[in-house]
Amino acid sequence: MNATEGVAAAVLIIGDEILSGRTQDVNLAAIASFLATHGVDLAEARIIGDERAEIIAALRALRDRYDYVLTTGGIGPTHDDITADCVAEVSEAPLYEHPEILAILEARWPDELTPARRRMARVPNGSELIKNPLGGPPGFLIDNVFVLAGVPQVMRGMLSDVGWRLKGGAVVMSRTVRVDGVGEGLIAAPLERVAAAHPALSLGSYPYFSEAGYGSNLVLRGRDADELAFTVAELVDTLSASGITSILIDPPAVTSRATSG
Amino acid sequence: MNATEGVAAAVLIIGDEILSGRTQDVNLAAIASFLATHGVDLAEARIIGDERAEIIAALRALRDRYDYVLTTGGIGPTHDDITADCVAEVSEAPLYEHPEILAILEARWPDELTPARRRMARVPNGSELIKNPLGGPPGFLIDNVFVLAGVPQVMRGMLSDVGWRLKGGAVVMSRTVRVDGVGEGLIAAPLERVAAAHPALSLGSYPYFSEAGYGSNLVLRGRDADELAFTVAELVDTLSASGITSILIDPPAVTSRATSG
Numbered sequence: 001m002n003a004t005e006g007v008a009a010a011v012l013i014i015g016d017e018i019l020s021g022r023t024q025d026v027n028l029a030a031i032a033s034f035l036a037t038h039g040v041d042l043a044e045a046r047i048i049g050d051e052r053a054e055i056i057a058a059l060r061a062l063r064d065r066y067d068y069v070l071t072t073g074g075i076g077p078t079h080d081d082i083t084a085d086c087v088a089e090v091s092e093a094p095l096y097e098h099p100e101i102l103a104i105l106e107a108r109w110p111d112e113l114t115p116a117r118r119r120m121a122r123v124p125n126g127s128e129l130i131k132n133p134l135g136g137p138p139g140f141l142i143d144n145v146f147v148l149a150g151v152p153q154v155m156r157g158m159l160s161d162v163g164w165r166l167k168g169g170a171v172v173m174s175r176t177v178r179v180d181g182v183g184e185g186l187i188a189a190p191l192e193r194v195a196a197a198h199p200a201l202s203l204g205s206y207p208y209f210s211e212a213g214y215g216s217n218l219v220l221r222g223r224d225a226d227e228l229a230f231t232v233a234e235l236v237d238t239l240s241a242s243g244i245t246s247i248l249i250d251p252p253a254v255t256s257r258a259t260s261g
Numbered sequence: 262m263n264a265t266e267g268v269a270a271a272v273l274i275i276g277d278e279i280l281s282g283r284t285q286d287v288n289l290a291a292i293a294s295f296l297a298t299h300g301v302d303l304a305e306a307r308i309i310g311d312e313r314a315e316i317i318a319a320l321r322a323l324r325d326r327y328d329y330v331l332t333t334g335g336i337g338p339t340h341d342d343i344t345a346d347c348v349a350e351v352s353e354a355p356l357y358e359h360p361e362i363l364a365i366l367e368a369r370w371p372d373e374l375t376p377a378r379r380r381m382a383r384v385p386n387g388s389e390l391i392k393n394p395l396g397g398p399p400g401f402l403i404d405n406v407f408v409l410a411g412v413p414q415v416m417r418g419m420l421s422d423v424g425w426r427l428k429g430g431a432v433v434m435s436r437t438v439r440v441d442g443v444g445e446g447l448i449a450a451p452l453e454r455v456a457a458a459h460p461a462l463s464l465g466s467y468p469y470f471s472e473a474g475y476g477s478n479l480v481l482r483g484r485d486a487d488e489l490a491f492t493v494a495e496l497v498d499t500l501s502a503s504g505i506t507s508i509l510i511d512p513p514a515v516t517s518r519a520t521s522g
Contacts, residue, residue, distance in 0.1 A: 008522030017467055017480075018289070018290075019305070021295075023290075028279070032280055032282030034282075044307065045308040046307050047306040077445050080466070108445075114446045151468070184377070185338055187368065188339045189377055202277060204311070204341055
């Protein structure tokens with residue numbers, strides 16, 4: 001049922017403010033879409049607080065398991081910004097003050113380069129810098145770990161310097177079949193039959209509810225365009241044979257208020 | 262710097278659609294705020310796909326480590342809804358058709374109780390049901406694992422039947438000190454001094470940027486109202502002594518566009 005045989009990544013979101021409910025994370029969805037366009041599967045995400053032992057344990061678990069890890073948050077100037085320190089420990093690469101970053105910081109705060117700001121110049125030995133197009137301090141890459149900012153605008157800017165470094169698999173394509181006015185319970189059996197016949201594809205059902213009505217978006221994802229097209233046709237036939245006829249192929253998006261189940 | 266000595270929980274969000282970037286998760290922030298009002302720390306969240314081995318591994322890791330685990334997603338009628346099966350395996354409690362759920366399903370779909378819909382009546386032996394005030398099938402609790410729907414409206418409805426079951430710690434209170442027109446780099450040193458003097462509190466700095474200007478919200482969190490009040494005063498004094506004077510205590514919220522770092 002799943003199409004994750006390619007290149008896989010994990011996201012590690014670091015910050016007490018997400019776990020306290022104070023801040024709604026928006027970085028995960030942005031990274032997920034970005035990785036999809038580069039043929040990289042986002043296999044897992046973890047959200048943890050600003051705690052050294054937790055960050056180190058999560059980095060170890062994820063970087064050993066996946067081709068790439070992308071972290072967000074914890075690279076600012078305050079005492080709770082400890083991502084670089086944790087990555088350095090896991091990579092066994094001591095932190096040093098990177099001259100390029102120091103120059104950026106000096107240009108940005110010529111008269112106010114406090115020790116706290118200067119901390120942001122520290123990267124593990126052997127890192128490549130990830131450009132920050134907004135002009136602030138950059139992120140960095142060491143081993144298979146991309147260390148990005150938590151501020152969404154900055155994080156998205158940094159992604160533009162991440163893509164070319166990824167060796168992606170075949171890009172995952174998706175097709176959508178929308179069924180209006182029919183609940184998931186009637187769709188489940190035909191959908192399962194088609195899914196079972198195409199183990200290389202991922203088939204999911206995402207119900208929607210709106211003032212205009214309800215239904216389900218059936219999303220087919222996979223790397224083989226021909227198989228995808230064939231399976232869309234097969235799914236439509238199978239649904240029709242079950243008496244379901246209000247079917248739209250690749251319709252304009254219906255705002256889904258549901259996530260799943 | 263952290264106030265997590267109390268009752269701790271983890272959230273496990275199950276669903277390919279979050280990891281593909283198709284759906285923006287909103288359940289985590291809702292659960293985080295809910296737990297905070299019940300004196301339960303949200304220590305960690307994981308987001309994983311609809312894969313049996315992944316779900317089981319994450320359930321095992323989280324339920325052993327935290328007082329509570331709350332899962333969302335994967336309890337609908339389709340073939341990718343396998344949360345109940347995985348929880349049953351981890352709890353070593355076989356699934357059975359719960360008569361109360363079956364009655365709800367029969368009332369809801371008197372003529373169309375398909376085998377797929379009937380799957381939603383299955384819960385692990387020994388579960389307590391978690392009411393679904395929207396009228397659909399309920400969630401359930403087994404051991405320390407709350408299994409909730411993924412659809413945000415349904416999930417939030419179910420939370421109303423979760424709170425009374427939690428034995429919470431002391432409720433974490435928070436105070437905010439807003440500093441306008443000053444970057445984090447200047448705030449970092451005084452903030453760190455105050456944080457170091459109050460290890461039982463959590464002090465975080467959350468920068469904001471708006472058309473009207475920029476600054477930082479300094480958020481103090483802890484369980485002791487007196488210490489919190491005293492520390493707010495100490496922080497204001499320390500900032501003032503550093504020449505920072507545009508300080509507001511517990512100001513109306515400024516929309517933060519930043520998460521951290």
